[in-house]
Amino acid sequence: MQWATVAAAALFAHNVAAQNMLRFACSQLVVERTDPIVNPGMKYTPHLHQIVGGNSFNVTMDPQSHDLAGQSTCTSCTFKEDFSNYWTAVMFFKAKNGTYHRVRQVGNGGPQGHLVNKGGLDVYYIPSGKTTAFAKGFRMIAGKAANTDPSKVAKSNICHRCWTATDDNTFIGGAPCSGSDTVDIPADPKCKMIRQTIIFPTCWDGKNLDSPDHQSHVAYGSGSGANGGGSCPSTHPVKLPQIMYELMWNVTEFSDKNLWPTDGSKPFIYSMNLGGSAAHGDYVFGWQGNTLQLAMDKSCNLNKDCAAAGIHAQTPDQYNACTKKQQAPEDVDSWLTELPMGEMAKYA
Structure with a gap:
């Protein structure tokens, strides 16, 4: 079994290297x-997000007038030409006394090497065949x-x-979303x-x-899975780069089961007070000029300079330093008596 695991990881490393x-x-x-x-113009939306990317991110970001690349002065992502915004819900730990604490994030390792993050997430753009980069104003x-139904994911x-x-x-494990991976939060x-x-x-x-x-x-x-996406249906014929987010939620400080709820509720939930079936990601395109298209066309790789694309x-x-x-x-890093949903955060 150990040899099979090592072999699977080695095969994954070979495939991603190629x-x-x-x-x-x-x-x-x-x-x-x-x-x-989802909630343009609203402050204190129904649940908490963690956001990365260009610092022109704001409450409204009207797609007709907001130019991420033109209005941002820095980006919290590796490539200085990428002013896109990427965001996800936040994971919380629920203690047996009913209080909550935000789970911190760390960088990710694996066959392609360690990435340094101060919170945040890792982003992949995976091309496959003829790939058309996103247009200005694109979001999804x-x-x-x-x-609440894992079977629908x-x-x-x-x-x-x-x-x-x-x-x-x-x-640990093989390709993303394979093997023993689950929709539910472990x-x-x-x-x-x-x-x-x-x-x-x-x-x-x-x-x-x-839409x-x-x-x-x-x-x-x-x-x-993370293979570039395969062929497209006739209704949606334009092939895009495959975007993948990876987040490493560090639950080490909460791994003592004596801290976990005894009422049958889950110890790890997202900021909607729901489990893994409600996990979601948001994306707003903001690469400068045609740099992303060139990066796909010129086979730019990993997190390195790519002169052919000008990134x-x-x-x-x-x-x-871009924050x-x-x-x-509101304070979202203390122990909370309730999740920040609707009303202001309440502290233990």
């Missing part, structure tokens, strides 16, 4: 209750924030992995970290930069 893709770190820009896609969502697109190592560089004291993966649709209708549900203008292709990797100190004050101010 596939040129952008894979880079994004540190936390801000953690706050805003959502310019993967997953549904109100979903494709595990090949949104999943969680129990990471039994205490560091991210000891690789609840096992052996987990020292929980890796969350969100894979976005790769097929576009070629017309609409958004009322922020999903209908895109579709998943015939592929499964430049910042140092961790540079992208870590933004909360637009919906």
Whole structure:
């Protein structure tokens, strides 16, 4: 069994090494209750998000007038030409006394090497065949924030992995969203970290930069998992780069089961007070000029400078320094008596 695990990891490492893709770190820009896609103009939205990317991120971000690349002065992501915004819900630990604490995030390791994050997440852009980069103003969502039914989630697109190592560089398992990965958030004291993966649709209708549900203008292709997406349906014929988020939630300080709820409730939940079936990711395109298209065309790889596309990797100190004050101010890092949902956060 141990040899099979090692062999699977080695095969995954070989496959990803052979596939040129952008894979880079994004540190936390801000953690706050805003959502310019679903709740534009609203402060203290129904649940908390952690946001990365360009610092022109704001409550409204009107797609007709907001130019991320033109209005941002820095980005918390590795490539200085990428002013896109990427965000997800926040994971909380629920203690047996009913209080909550935000779970911190760390960088990710694996076969392609360690990425340095100050919170935040890792982003992949995976091309497959002729790939058309996103258009200015494009936005989309993967997953549904109100979903309570794991059977309605494709595990090949949104999943969680129990990471039994205490560091991210000891690789656990095989390809993303495969093997023992689950839609539900693992609840096992052996987990020292929980890796969350969100894979976005790769097929576009070629017309609409958004849709009322922020999903209908895109579709998943015939592929499964992090393979570039496969062929597209006739309704959505334009092949996009496959975007994948990876987050490492460090649950080490909460792995003592004596701290866990005894009322049958789950120890780890997202900020909607729901489990893994409600995991979701939001994306607003903001690369400068045609740099992303060139990066796909010129087979730029991982988190390195790519002169052929004109993209430049910042140092961790540079992208870590790009932060933004909360637009919906509240303390989200203390022990809370209630999740920040609707009303202001309440503290223990």
